[in-house]
Amino acid sequence: MRVGRVQDESQKDLSFIQEGKDDDADLGVIMPEPLEAGKTYSITVQYTGGDALRDSGGGNFILIPRLTWYPNNLGSAFGDRAIFDMTFRFPKNMIFVGTGARAGEDTREGDVTVTKWTSGTTELQVAGFNYGKFKKKEVADKESGYNIEFYANEEVPDQLKQVQNDIEQLEREGMRTGTTLGSISTTKMGDLALADAQNATRIYDAFFGKLPYSRIAMTQQPAGFFGQAWPTLVLMPYLAFVDTTQRTQLLGVGGGTNNFWRYVAPHEIAHQWWGHVIGWDSYHDQWMSEGFAEFSASLYVQYIRKDLSKFIDFWEDQRKRIVESRPQTKNRRPYLIGPITQGIRLSNGKTDEGSGAAYQLLVYPKGAYVLHMLRMMMYNAREGDTKFQVMMKDFVQTYFNKNVSTEDFKSVVERHMTKEMDAARNGRMDWFFNQWVYGTEVPAYRFEYQIAPDGTLSGRITQSGVSDNFVMVVPLYLDYGKGWGKLGSATLVGNTSLDITNMKLPGAPKRAAICAPERCIGDEYPKREIALPRANFRLKPGTPSKPPHPVPWQEA
Secondary structure (H helix, E strand, C coil): CEEEEEECCCCCECEEEECCCCCCCCEEEECCCCCCCCCCCCCEEEEECCCCEEEEECCEEEECCCCCCCCCCCCCCCCCCECCEEEEEEECCCEEEECCEECCCCEEECCEEEEEEECCCCCECCCCEEEECEEEEEEECCCCCCEEEEEEECCCCHHHHHHHHHHHHHHHCCCCCCCCCCCCCCHHHHHHHHHHHHHHHHHHHHHHCCCCCCEEEEEEECCCCCCEEECCEEEEEHHHHCCHHHHHHHHHHHHHCCHHHHHHHHHHHHCCCECCCEEECCHHHCHHHHHHHHHHHHHHHHHHHCCHHHHHHHHHHHHHHHHCCEHHHCCECHHHHCCHHHHHHHCCCCCCCCCCHHHHHHHHHHHHHHHHHHHHHHCECCCECHHHHHHHHHHHHHCCCEEECHHHHHHHHHHHCCCCCCCCCCCCCHHHHHHHCCCCCCCEEEEEEEECCCCEEEEEEEEECCCCCCEEEEEEEEECCCCEEEEEEEEEECCEEEEEEEEECCCCCCEEEECCCCCCCCCCCCCCCCCCCCCCCCCCCCCCCCCCCCCCCCCC
């Protein structure tokens, strides 16, 4: 986009500098006199260009410079927060959808539709739009209060058409491709996409609080493998709106049925909270945006899939992404590359093939696990998730529409921490954040136990593969035949074992486990947790830990 004119409030032309589009694209405006501190100035910038919007064929278009298609001060992740009042003109046979909400009815100027959009009284970090030959569906969700919209193109982009043409050509030449694609449509997924959005927003409202927006639009973009979320506007990969059978034929079993397709919608919807209502100070804090969105998707799995095995599979998939080496990370285990606070710097020439795999395979899942662990420590049988929900709503309300740091979040956690979470007995969560957010260690555990016929429990919990000061609150669960119930927790430090000797239980459980993989929210037994003995230790402030030698999590 090239600037043609800049004017002040009096419509006087101002001098400006903008280098060639292939050089430094930043715009500089030369004011006629020095600016006065505290005074508000207004300038009008006129600019044009045909390179911002790319035609992908079949009425599919994609906005390329999503952060820089309008003048913006990139002082943070997205830029300055501002009120957006925008007017767009486009061919009348197309459909336009933007951030914010429509400011009145669309009008016509010949063959051109004129539409106005505004963010109202809510300042946004970023604004954008989607545009194409869309088919629209919508539903007003009375429970959440949001109007949920769905936009998909009636024709697939040229990229997919070419794949279809290639397959048809091979079939005509007598080659068996093993595909029966037929006609591919993305508009048929409208009802499912609307249901996903309704369910996700209801859950997130309950856990994080209401959004300042009245609508959310789920829109198709002609990019096959990534989604993105702007305020009120979710840009979905078009392959997410393709039938699973057809997508599997295109990408193979692994690619077509990957969890990414199942949960990309709830992940991107969660960015309305994590990324926009709550932004991040710097790349050191971006783990909260992506990690919290991934955690939010786990809530969707739990409450909507209503299948414990899917919930387990979700977290097992996250665990594998953290601990397993693979070619994309040059055979490095992601968690050993660095802490999640290193953000995008985790990906470099030594750690991946330039795809950002190291960043994605660590920041997303480990950030999610950080929040999941806090949730599990705060959960109890009497109140369920109440403490955790109060904490998360406090976080959103305290830093509403602001950029936050990791320490800001830590301060909110400390306001709401339970007695069990105070492992260092100092009212602070340094022990947890130093290890799981700022650190790279991953402990291994072993649990050996025996249950006597009279219900007496004896056993040993062992923690290993960590430095001397590594602290963890390890939960112990019992199953009396109706699922896992939390008995209590043990605090272990360093490479140590804790013996449980002849602990009398109300009855003989069928099994016991630490960090039970099947652990899900539900009724617990007993209703009152038992205080397990603490491992003998004292944290020595300022004492450096030994160099860590972490190993992957191991189930007993």
